[in-house]
Amino acid sequence: MEGGSSIMKRIAGRDHPQILTDAQGTSMNADKRSLTTIIDAQSGQLDHPVKSNINQENEKQTTSTSLLDKVSSVLSPLTSNNDVSPTLTSVNGYRLGDVSHCLNISGYPVVSDGILFEKQQTFNRSKIVERAVHACGSGAFGYFEVTRDVSSLCKADFLSKIGKITPVMVRFSTTTYGREFPDSARNPRGIAMKFYTDEGNYDILSVNFPVFFVRDPTQGPDVIRSQQRNPNNFRANCSATFDFMSLVPESMLANTWFWSDHGTPVGWRHMDAYPCHTFKWINSQNQYVYIRYKFSCLAGIKNFSDAEATRMCGEDPDYAKRDLWQHLDNGDTCEFTCQIQMMNESESKKVPDFDPFDATKIWPEDRYPFMEFGRLVLDRNPENYHRDVEQVAFSPGSLVPGIEPGPDALLLFRCFLYRDAQLYRLGVNFHQIPVNCPFMTRQYHPLVRDGRIRCDANGGVESNIYPNSFTQPPRARPDLTCNEIPQPLQGYLARKSHSRHENELPIDTEYAQARQFYLNGLNSDERAHLHYNIARAFRSVTRLDIKLRFLVACYKVHPEYAHGILKLYDEITFDQVEQAARKIQDKHTVDRTNCYEPYDLNQS
Template structure:
């Protein structure tokens, strides 16, 4: 390794690379420039991130570390690309609009966010326990959250606001039906399915791609409270979901999801043929038409060591992607890719990557263009050029170049995004959810 590089030896085994990258196997002052650039002038952060990620000194992953693994059964992305190769993860569960002191069994959507620590950097999937969202127009996103928040006049919960929004937003009724069904009161975090919601692209090494949707299916199936059970649990144990997950991990219970994708070929992404916009986040893809393909397992078996450090300061963004995975023309996804990270710069600070849980410690090359700013304690760019592209640290990588969209003209023109307006098909999938998917008991409970 040269004295002025941030590259690891490509011959190094990935698990050995972890130890070098985070400094877990380095003692005293014997620190490489790579480690200094990634962490700081002291051993603290390296030791901490080793515990958070489950990486032990020497670079070996302990059996009690959360991880994602794969079955190498799908040609997209290329098996050598980050997500498919598996590795350590951090998963955050949350309610969407309630404060952290509110009983976590209250009726609310549940956040399901996964941070994959890959050799190409961190990759985030920021989803829900619903496969759909309440709006497709990004300008309505804040209104959806406000409609489920407390009334600003008296600070009381106000479900009239959500009903009013649903009455005036036809496309919201699909997610709205799930909200007021037992899906809105899941029995803890670990008995939830998780969904990426948006459409993404998986790209292979030849530059060919497919559109995909993520599904993480709980190994033991979904378990849900009825409204009466959820209300009772809010009083008996306001921390039921957190306590249930924590205790299950401490007992060593298996907590696992099977990862699936639905796959759509670019030439099939035609709203006129499908009868719906495949990039509309208020719609699902029919599984009979786009079957589920298993591609891995998500396993949780290690609790965080400190809530503020490891959970409260975790920063997820749909814009955190790695080579082989790209965005789609979904306008709400495009909006979230910007404002999540922007909000985190205000909430945590511009140097949020120095928080251990956000550190891309697995990356074989880390040369962020961020430098300076408050509380900067690492090597602060380590002398790398502060612009891109350049001939040194930020060379052009053809394998990481964005693949052009291949979509129907109605998507490019946004016509497909608006031909739903005022049409009955905004109610079609909600009607199918009620009539074909929900059981008689679930309909009775809604």
């Protein structure tokens, strides 16, 4: 193993790093200096005003090992002021008062939120080349066909008349692990759709659950990391999964879907697709309705039990990829019925029991029935996986006239973050990759120029500034400004939740829909499987307090939820859970007003 001095020797570029000279030629002991100072000495910038304060620490610790530990912040925080409690900061040292909410005005995140951008952009670049999420998957081509006249609701051209056909590409995937993750393991499934319309490409991104785990974009990277591998030992990390789920009250409906057998669907063909978010459909008179999509599989929903999924992971890790490929290769099709729910503006303001713009909540079907508007048919396998599947890029910000995002902070920020992730993964000219090219659009004259691997005319002899008087390129058309209808905003710029569930609705509304799904969305066998799946996963959770907190959250959904788990798990008794739940009867498991601090559930 290479020692600390050898590492410093390579970094400093000297044969004898123990005796170095600063910019003025003064000898210095390398073991008493930070690596930052060593590097600065080589560039003649020893007096740079921004210096590491590591070399101001106790000089008694002079070994190379202690120095390297300090550099990696293993032994102690960078601050030496013991009177100040440890505080989360930005990478620039800005102390953070709230790490759970983005800066927003009435739910609209703002681009001036450097903390949110720092967190998301860092997350988008956390892996090299491979997708940061949804890395393991496969895809297929097909078409979308309008089956109902919805032109009075939406002016999008691909919805203009019954029978209109639009080419599509769909990519299926698991979500949180890497490319070699087995298809049948427990994980949310992604279903991303690209519609090659006459007005440009339109992307719809879905999962196989009708809700997501969080509502604020600041927590987006956290929910993914909570379901990824342990950063210390690279093992599956059930402790982090249950810890996060128990600390985020709005996640209980998604948690229940996750731990049910819906978390292990039988391949790609036997699951529905839900974009989760609320969108606007706008007609030619600029009147709009809010809608939610659902894509129902005609093959019928089928799920593996936990034991069946585990066995399939070993016997055929690529089961979902193989099943879809062989199905299409045999000349069969994979078909989905396309549906929407609708709500107008006045209705959206009168919903008494949930926030219609919250991705962690459904629109109850009995109050907002689904209406079919089309069918999506997959009938062709890709010719080349890398070209057609690995390089395909999706973003909910890829919209067409007549469709806009609703006032959902998570969706609005996803319109940015997905494109940013593709820019990092594929480069700024990813639109030139054939599978991403809007080949059906009637007009195509991008405003952007240059960048890596630009292989079209790149604007030719046209000027690269707008406006200009040198050339006469296609101009922006004032009559198309109605593509985005004006949206009045009223509110305060603040780092706080925009959701009605955190501002005005009763606490129980975070659990009511999970309760309905538990009691009415699952039959007795499915509830038994849910209990078993959680009890089995509890074996891998290292801390008892995490399990107790999660069980209390389940109790808040319904006492039988917690009781069913405890019939299969005996480290905690139902009486303990019940007493802990009564202790915080009118509260969540965490104090949202105090940085999501968990409440003490001890019985003392």
